Structures are given as C-alpha cells and as structure tokens.
Amino acid sequence: MDTYQIRTMTIKDYEEVYTLWTTIHGFGMRSLDDSKEGVQRFLQRNPSTSVVAVVKEENKEKIVGAILCGHDGRRGCFYHVCVDEQYRKRGIGKSMAVTCMKELQKEQINKVCLIAFKNNEVGNVFWKSVGWTFREDLNYYDFTLNEENITRFNS
Structure with a gap:
C-alpha cells in the first residue's frame, strides 16, 4: 500500500488539482469558480x-x-472532493475529510455539509459509509448571479 501525506492546498497546487478534476468521471466544474x-x-x-x-x-x-x-x-462546506480512481479504497478520502473537519473545528465551525450529485453513486455510497447523514427534510435552492459561470461535466 502506498503511503500518502495530507497537506494544506495552496494555489501552487492548482494545475495539478485541476488536471485531477478533469480525470474524474462525472465531475462537474464551473467555468469561473473553478478557474485559477x-x-x-x-x-x-x-x-x-x-x-x-x-x-x-x-x-x-x-x-x-x-x-x-x-x-x-x-x-x-466541502467542494470538489475527489480521489484519483487508482488510489481509491485506501483511506485517502476519509483522511482528507477528517483533516478538513479538524481545521474547521479550530475555527469554531460546528457543522459541515456537502453536495453530491444524485448520479454520483461512488460518492454517495462513500459519504453514507463514513457516517454522514443524507437529508430528506429540506430542499436545496440556488440562484445564478453570473450566467457565464457554466457547469460542465467530465464524461
């Protein structure tokens, strides 16, 4: 099993992270929000x-x-949670999530949420398996302020 390190992301990581995002099947990216x-x-x-x-x-x-x-x-809130398909099922996703949650706790944040697309079977199974609660008691709404911020999905 490979050893891995979890560390704080910096803007110097952008190109490599963006490349990773483009390899994930079904991953949605926004043209402006996900730009450098x-x-x-x-x-x-x-x-x-x-x-x-x-x-x-x-x-x-x-x-x-x-x-x-x-x-x-x-x-x-978690956005764009991903692990390279070749490295899944090794505890990397859970370790990253725990690290982020500890950082949020340091800032006195008491609850964290995420959005997983309904057709993201891998992600939905993962979040339920590590103890996250699927909410059926609310509706999620959003409003687009900039029509140029287009979402596209990797095939």
Missing part, C-alpha cells in the same frame, strides 16, 4: 481548510486527492 482566479480567491478566504493528498512516485510527488473546504463563519 476563482480557486485562488477561495483559498485566500479559507487559507487553512482545503487539502490535497500526495503520494511519492519515482521520487516525485503526485497529487491524488483534493478537497476544497471553506466556511462562512457558521457552517463549513
């Missing part, structure tokens, strides 16, 4: 809560997982 500028803005607002998982391959580090994690002062 959009991610940089997110990381500046949340400097310690987002993480990457890194393995060493042939004396070179490779990012194999990532979570964008932030909060609004009241509630934390």
Whole structure:
C-alpha cells in the first residue's frame, strides 16, 4: 500500500488539482469558480481548510486527492472532493475529510455539509459509509448571479 501525506492546498497546487478534476468521471466544474482566479480567491478566504493528498512516485510527488473546504463563519462546506480512481479504497478520502473537519473545528465551525450529485453513486455510497447523514427534510435552492459561470461535466 502506498503511503500518502495530507497537506494544506495552496494555489501552487492548482494545475495539478485541476488536471485531477478533469480525470474524474462525472465531475462537474464551473467555468469561473473553478478557474485559477476563482480557486485562488477561495483559498485566500479559507487559507487553512482545503487539502490535497500526495503520494511519492519515482521520487516525485503526485497529487491524488483534493478537497476544497471553506466556511462562512457558521457552517463549513466541502467542494470538489475527489480521489484519483487508482488510489481509491485506501483511506485517502476519509483522511482528507477528517483533516478538513479538524481545521474547521479550530475555527469554531460546528457543522459541515456537502453536495453530491444524485448520479454520483461512488460518492454517495462513500459519504453514507463514513457516517454522514443524507437529508430528506429540506430542499436545496440556488440562484445564478453570473450566467457565464457554466457547469460542465467530465464524461
């Protein structure tokens, strides 16, 4: 089994993380929010809560997982949780989530949420298996403020 390290994500990780996102089947990315500028803005607002998982391959580090994690002062949220398909079922996703949750607790955040697309079977099974609660008592709404922020899904 490979050893991996979980560390804080920085904007220097962007290109490698973006490449990882593009390899995940069914992964949805927004044209503006997930641009380098959009991610940089997110990381500046949340400097310690987002993480990457890194393995060493042939004396070179490779990012194999990532979570964008932030909060609004009241509630934390996970965005773009992913692990390279070749590295799944090794505890990486759970370790990243726990690391993010500990960072949120340091900032006195008491609850965290995430959105998983209904057709994301792998993700939905994972979150239920690690103790997250599926909410059936609410409806989720959003409103687009910038029509140029288009979501596209990897095939």
